[in-house]
Amino acid sequence: MHHRVLASYGIIASCITLSACGGAGEFSGDLVGNQRTVEVVARKFEYEPSVITVKEGETVVIKLASQDVTHGFYLDGYGEQTTIPPGDIKLVEFTADKTGRFAFRCSETCGHFHPYMIGHLRVLPNRRYYAGVSLVVLLGLGSLVYGSRRRERHRTHLFGFIPLNWRFELTRYKPIRALFKSRWFPLVFILVNFFIFVVVLVAGFAGGLSAGNVNFGVMVVWILWWVLLMTIFVPVVGRFWCMTCPFPLIGDWLQRGTLGSGGRQKSWGLNRKWPKQFRNLWPVTACFLLSTLFVGFFTVQPFATFVLLALIVIGAIAVSLIYEKRTFCLYLCPVSGFQGLYSNFAACEVRVKDPEVCKTHTPKTCYVGSEHGYGCPWMELPFEMNRNTYCGLCLECFKTCPHDNMAFNVRPFGTDLLTERRRTDELQNRRGMDEAFKSLTMIGILFAFFLTMQGPYGWLKDMVMAASLGSYGLFLGGYLLLNLALVPILFLAVSYLSKRASGNRDIPLKKIFVDFSYSLVPLGVARWAAFSLGILLPNGSYLPRVISDPFSRGWDLFGTAGYEWTPFLTGTLPYLQLSLLFVGLAFSLEYGYRFANRIFTTEREATRGWIPMLLFITALGVFFVWLFEG
Amino acid sequence: MHMTTAVIPSLARLISVASVLAATACLAAESQPTTVELLARAPERGNWFPQTIEVKQGETVNLVIRNVDPVTHGFYLPGLDVTAGEIKAGDVRELTFTPHTAGEYSFYCSVWCSDFHMHMRGKLIVR
Numbered sequence: 001m002h003h004r005v006l007a008s009y010g011i012i013a014s015c016i017t018l019s020a021c022g023g024a025g026e027f028s029g030d031l032v033g034n035q036r037t038v039e040v041v042a043r044k045f046e047y048e049p050s051v052i053t054v055k056e057g058e059t060v061v062i063k064l065a066s067q068d069v070t071h072g073f074y075l076d077g078y079g080e081q082t083t084i085p086p087g088d089i090k091l092v093e094f095t096a097d098k099t100g101r102f103a104f105r106c107s108e109t110c111g112h113f114h115p116y117m118i119g120h121l122r123v124l125p126n127r128r129y130y131a132g133v134s135l136v137v138l139l140g141l142g143s144l145v146y147g148s149r150r151r152e153r154h155r156t157h158l159f160g161f162i163p164l165n166w167r168f169e170l171t172r173y174k175p176i177r178a179l180f181k182s183r184w185f186p187l188v189f190i191l192v193n194f195f196i197f198v199v200v201l202v203a204g205f206a207g208g209l210s211a212g213n214v215n216f217g218v219m220v221v222w223i224l225w226w227v228l229l230m231t232i233f234v235p236v237v238g239r240f241w242c243m244t245c246p247f248p249l250i251g252d253w254l255q256r257g258t259l260g261s262g263g264r265q266k267s268w269g270l271n272r273k274w275p276k277q278f279r280n281l282w283p284v285t286a287c288f289l290l291s292t293l294f295v296g297f298f299t300v301q302p303f304a305t306f307v308l309l310a311l312i313v314i315g316a317i318a319v320s321l322i323y324e325k326r327t328f329c330l331y332l333c334p335v336s337g338f339q340g341l342y343s344n345f346a347a348c349e350v351r352v353k354d355p356e357v358c359k360t361h362t363p364k365t366c367y368v369g370s371e372h373g374y375g376c377p378w379m380e381l382p383f384e385m386n387r388n389t390y391c392g393l394c395l396e397c398f399k400t401c402p403h404d405n406m407a408f409n410v411r412p413f414g415t416d417l418l419t420e421r422r423r424t425d426e427l428q429n430r431r432g433m434d435e436a437f438k439s440l441t442m443i444g445i446l447f448a449f450f451l452t453m454q455g456p457y458g459w460l461k462d463m464v465m466a467a468s469l470g471s472y473g474l475f476l477g478g479y480l481l482l483n484l485a486l487v488p489i490l491f492l493a494v495s496y497l498s499k500r501a502s503g504n505r506d507i508p509l510k511k512i513f514v515d516f517s518y519s520l521v522p523l524g525v526a527r528w529a530a531f532s533l534g535i536l537l538p539n540g541s542y543l544p545r546v547i548s549d550p551f552s553r554g555w556d557l558f559g560t561a562g563y564e565w566t567p568f569l570t571g572t573l574p575y576l577q578l579s580l581l582f583v584g585l586a587f588s589l590e591y592g593y594r595f596a597n598r599i600f601t602t603e604r605e606a607t608r609g610w611i612p613m614l615l616f617i618t619a620l621g622v623f624f625v626w627l628f629e630g
Numbered sequence: 631m632h633m634t635t636a637v638i639p640s641l642a643r644l645i646s647v648a649s650v651l652a653a654t655a656c657l658a659a660e661s662q663p664t665t666v667e668l669l670a671r672a673p674e675r676g677n678w679f680p681q682t683i684e685v686k687q688g689e690t691v692n693l694v695i696r697n698v699d700p701v702t703h704g705f706y707l708p709g710l711d712v713t714a715g716e717i718k719a720g721d722v723r724e725l726t727f728t729p730h731t732a733g734e735y736s737f738y739c740s741v742w743c744s745d746f747h748m749h750m751r752g753k754l755i756v757r
Contacts, residue, residue: 069743070702070716086742109719111700209675211700214720552696554722 027124028052035059040119042071042084044111046458047104047119054096055124062092072107075121076538076570083108100128100574101629103454105538107565109211112300113461115539120456132578132625136585140618143589147607147614158412159590167409169353171398180398180408183260183373186243194246196220201309203550207302215302216550219542221309222299223535229335230532235413235525238343242336242392247312248329251320256374269321274331280434281389284330284337285441289483291334292445293476295452296464326377329392338528341438343388344416344518345525345587350382350391353407358383366397366406373399382406387416389435417518417591418598433510436517440491442524443620444483446531450627454534491517494616502600502609515599516613519592523617526584527624530577534628537573541566577628585621592617663690663726668752670695670703670717672744678737678752687732687756693725704740707754709733716741729756 028049029038036058041048043066054060064073066084073090074081077098082090106117154160171177179185204217212218225241233240253259254268297304312333319328329336352358366382369375373396376382380390382397398406420431451457452464466472495513499505544560555561569576596610597603664686669679685691697703697717705714705723714723729735739750 068745070741108702109700110702114700114719208698209700210698211719552698552720552722554694554696554724 037061039063041065041067043067045113045117045461050119050456053122056099058096060096064090069110070108071110074107075104077102096123099123115213116453129629132629133622136621147593162412167411169407169409171408180395189244190246193244194249197246199550204302204306206551212300213542216546217302217305219546223539227532227536231529234339234342237348238346238388239339239393247316251316255320271324274323274327281337281438282434285438287334288337337438340389341435342525345414345521347413349409351407353405357403357405365400370400387419436514439517439520440487441483444487448479494612497612498609501612502605504605515595519588519595522587523584526580530580537569538567581624588617663692665692667694670697671699673746673749681752684755690728695723697721701743702741703743706740707737709735732756
């Protein structure tokens with residue numbers, strides 16, 4: 001039986017590989033001798049043709065002309081650069097000695113979507129892509145074989161060698177514990193960020209409709225903040241941003257009547273409780289999806305960034321006056337959802353050291369507060385918290401615990417994904433459909449973001465920026481259909497196949513759907529980090545300029561205002577992205593098999609039920625390799 | 631939505647321009663060069679602002695051109711042989727010149743910036 005399954009998997013795998021590697025398509029332009037000449041017209045915000053295909057070793061001459069305003073041309077990996085004023089023809093000549101897919105980008109600010117004006121040069125054979133696909137398929141195949149040969153050790157060790165219960169307590173060091181117990185930590189971070197975001201808001205407002213890529217607000221939020229969030233904060237520390245986020249500061253102050261000291265425990269506001277049916281990730285998932293509809297505005301226009309942030313500031317203040325504690329952060333902040341879900345993958349956690357100490361400790365000062373700090377603003381029960389989803393790392397429990405029983409641990413990546421729901425607090429610490437949907441929507445959102453911001457399709461950019469209302473409507477419809485219907489239905493179908501394959505008809509489909517959705521989390525974290533690196537490395541060099549001249553007044557505060565746009569490490573970028581995808585996929589497959597064993601009753605059922613899901617996750621891996629490299 | 635996004639930043643700029651002008655008025659009393667701030671925008675996004683600049687004959691003009699548009703513009707004042715060449719998006723360029731002859735001079739954008747590029751022109755009046 002097992003060999004047949006393996007064989008069929010092998011066949012499917014080789015089909016995927018073949019179809020991915022085949023279909024090289026036609027080469028661009030005209031070949032005379034060994035010289036390939038391609039005529040390219042640049043216009044807002046695309047190159048025509050936007051995908052250039054050449055063969056390794058050819059001498060490539062690209063003739064560039066602009067149809068509207070001054071554009072530019074920068075070729076990743078090769079470093080060729082030129083500007084194209086309208087009316088001129090510029091030649092770019094190079095030998096195609098590196099294979100793979102390389103983005104070429106506009107290097108001259110040409111409009112709001114200028115940073116997204118991208119084309120692709122494909123130098124065939126695309127070995128990097130073939131290697132990527134083969135490795136992903138091998139990883140999937142390896143995981144299947146390895147999965148069927150698991151020993152006892154694998155139950156307790158990730159990949160057979162990382163102990164799941166390994167913890168390293170950072171707060172065992174006295175200076176760190178003292179720091180965590182200080183009222184000024186993390187308040188100092190929050191105040192610094194408060195200042196930065198005041199500048200961001202002013203720059204966004206004053207910047208109006210000017211170019212986003214030379215605006216302090218747009219660049220600090222969407223290049224610096226977003227990328228730090230997606231590459232370091234969330235994957236490694238969890239809700240680190242929530243720890244230092246300045247947006248709830250005013251609300252906290254209104255509720256507490258003080259900033260620095262442990263003030264009164266009663267809110268000035270109405271202090272209402274958030275409705276029970278919305279105490280989950282549904283509202284934040286909706287808020288995030290809703291905000292992403294306007295991604296073509298706020299990531300490129302200073303004033304749109306201002307509006308978005310202003311809405312969040314006003315929302316945070318208003319909600320703090322109506323509802324209790326950090327209701328806004330928990331249930332309404334647009335970026336709270338993926339931070340919450342993905343921080344289950346993070347390598348850090350706040351947990352109780354010794355549960356026995358808490359059992360005898362009354363009142364529970366970590367929940368009700370004391371003269372040293374506030375009861376958990378995130379409405380967790382720190383004494384029995386077992387997942388990161390709703391832990392904002394505000395560190396109040398370190399201050400309120402009289403027994404120093406809270407710990408900040410470093411741990412293996414993703415151990416929270418295994419955590420079952422707790423009977424004592426069903427509302428908060430649960431795994432459910434809300435988290436499954438958050439996980440699934442993050443696939444379609446990334447797909448749309450990537451194609452819009454790093455893809456070569458001008459028509460899509462026109463739709464996202466609402467060049468006409470009709471095309472924008474089409475984008476909205478397609479986008480929502482993809483995220484709310486297509487991806488979930490596909491995953492439901494795979495879950496159904498998994499149920500059929502397992503042979504156990506008593507397991508509810510919903511359980512399979514929800515529990516397996518967590519296996520998408522590591523791959524999700526990885527692909528968002530990979531995507532974000534693709535924003536930072538080409539565009540990070542706008543930062544020195546805007547930091548020296550935040551309001552575009554011609555200032556030069558730090559002597560870096562003249563810093564030119566210089567893409568950084570864009571030749572290495574594909575390898576970084578592929579590496580991240582492999583690591584994410586490995587974790588996804590490793591955890592997925594564990595979920596299978598929890599969902600199904602016997603190991604035989606689990607192994608069989610896992611196969612459709614493993615195929616799906618591997619296919620998803622291939623899909624992202626295609627998206628990034630194909 | 632579109633109206634407000636267009637109007638509010640313009641208001642903000644108006645205020646900043648007004649304050650610069652007010653400051654200029656104070657400085658002028660001390661016989662400093664007259665500072666004039668000029669915003670560069672493609673015609674469909676508001677054109678040069680202000681589109682008409684008045685200065686006094688023989689007085690040194692310090693023209694601060696701010697490209698608040700998302701495309702590259704240029705500045706060319708042929709009548710007085712003043713040019714700034716290319717001014718990229720977000721850039722600020724300062725020009726100093728002294729007009730000795732009264733009259734009306736047109737200035738132009740010297741970089742193709744939009745379908746309406748040819749309409750991007752303004753007037754410098756020297757009294």
